[in-house]
Amino acid sequence: MDIKHIAIFASGSGSNARKILEHFEERNDVEVAIIITNRKNAGVLSHASEFDIPSLRIDKSYFYNNDCILNVLKSEKIDLIVLAGFLWLIPAYLIAEYPDKIVNIHPALLPKYGGKGMYGHHVHEAVKANNESESGMTIHYVNEKFDDGGHIFQAKCIVSSLDSADDIAAKVLQLEHKHYAEVIDKVITTT
Numbered sequence: 458m459d460i461k462h463i464a465i466f467a468s469g470s471g472s473n474a475r476k477i478l479e480h481f482e483e484r485n486d487v488e489v490a491i492i493i494t495n496r497k498n499a500g501v502l503s504h505a506s507e508f509d510i511p512s513l514r515i516d517k518s519y520f521y522n523n524d525c526i527l528n529v530l531k532s533e534k535i536d537l538i539v540l541a542g543f544l545w546l547i548p549a550y551l552i553a554e555y556p557d558k559i560v561n562i563h564p565a566l567l568p569k570y571g572g573k574g575m576y577g578h579h580v581h582e583a584v585k586a587n588n589e590s591e592s593g594m595t596i597h598y599v600n601e602k603f604d605d606g607g608h609i610f611q612a613k614c615i616v617s618s619l620d621s622a623d624d625i626a627a628k629v630l631q632l633e634h635k636h637y638a639e640v641i642d643k644v645i646t647t648t
């Protein structure tokens with residue numbers, strides 16, 4: 458059987474990465490081959506070692522000034538790059554090499570609350586400040602702009618006027634945990 462390989466790029470606590478690792482743990486047709494991070498103490502590194510997945514820490518010059526990372530991705534036979542809380546803009550050489558093979562999750566209903574500087578709590582604070590009655594998350598293909606590629610899936614949650622930005626964050630994260638791995642599964646097994 459042809460095994461499909463995923464690379465996860467993550468820099469935060471890695472809770473979405475963990476859900477993805479759990480989802481594919483028992484599978485023999487899809488495997489998470491490597492976890493890549495730009496932060497030394499990223500929570501995702503402990504998930505990687507717990508699940509026995511190789512990890513790699515990169516810095517900006519490695520990522521932007523040359524294409525060394527391509528050698529890593531090629532040697533791991535990566536079919537799909539999954540961004541799970543990875544905040545650096547993806548360089549053009551990587552997008553050219555993996556067209557429609559890089560997906561991202563964003564904690565808002567894009568095109569609202571996307572773009573440079575819109576990540577994590579900044580998003581939820583803006584949603585709160587604008588008295589939105591709903592928020593949610595978007596899974597999308599990655600292009601050369603922040604949060605701009607074609608949408609694959611969105612899920613919504615209700616926001617009440619009593620919700621704090623932290624409450625909104627918790628609701629959105631719950632949606633992310635519920636859907637991201639399933640959507641990745643569909644993308645990687647049907648394309």
Ligand code: GAR
Nearest residue numbers: 469470471472473542563564576577
């Ligand atoms: C997630 O909420 C994800 O949507 C967000 O970072 C968080 C990572 O959480 N990504 C962005 O804001 C990208 N613009 P995690 O480390 O617990 O998975």
